[in-house]
Amino acid sequence: MAKSKAWKLKKTVVLVGMMGAGKTAVGKSLASRLGVPFLDSDVEIESAAAMTIAEIFARDGEAFFRNRETEVIDRLLDAGCGILSTGGGAFLTARNRDLISTKGVSVWLNADLKLLWNRVKNKDTRPLLRTENPYQTLKSIYDARVPIYAQADLNVASRAEYSIDKMTDQVLAALEGRKDVLEVLHD
Numbered sequence: 001m002a003k004s005k006a007w008k009l010k011k012t013v014v015l016v017g018m019m020g021a022g023k024t025a026v027g028k029s030l031a032s033r034l035g036v037p038f039l040d041s042d043v044e045i046e047s048a049a050a051m052t053i054a055e056i057f058a059r060d061g062e063a064f065f066r067n068r069e070t071e072v073i074d075r076l077l078d079a080g081c082g083i084l085s086t087g088g089g090a091f092l093t094a095r096n097r098d099l100i101s102t103k104g105v106s107v108w109l110n111a112d113l114k115l116l117w118n119r120v121k122n123k124d125t126r127p128l129l130r131t132e133n134p135y136q137t138l139k140s141i142y143d144a145r146v147p148i149y150a151q152a153d154l155n156v157a158s159r160a161e162y163s164i165d166k167m168t169d170q171v172l173a174a175l176e177g178r179k180d181v182l183e184v185l186h187d
Helices: 023-034 041-049 053-077 094-103 113-120 134-149 164-176
Strands: 006-009 012-016 038-040 083-085 104-110 154-157 182-186
Touching (some): 006 023, 012 053, 012 094, 012 164, 023 083, 038 041, 053 083, 094 104, 154 164
Parallel strands (some): 012 083, 012 104, 038 083, 104 154
């Protein structure tokens, strides 16, 4: 795909998917290409709480975190068109899926379990994987979440051999099929 294209974004693109799917890296690249802001709901939550996600989970629990997450996603969707990266669990909540489909468009970065494990196995920033068997925990989370992620408006397959630029191209190609979301101004 030629990088000389110009686009007009009409709705916020919300990247959803598992931890390690590339939501932040691809989101930043996509925002740069489209000339729109990049927002990350987890970063916004951490900033507002002055704590890390892991600290919020430890102190207040997952239910508290999920409620704050919904408030932040709603606020960010009202902030104008951009690219929004969400935490891996954000799309699981029906109210978040409804907010996203009403105010934006969801794009599932669909990475398989092997790819996800290779990306997250050596990181200690994933509170849900702080278990005795993190691979089995990841597999259980993956198996439970895939049917929900499959409800996203668009599904873009992630592959180990894809660079961030190539994955960004894949997302743009998917978005170009949605004239209500992305208008091609010129090639």
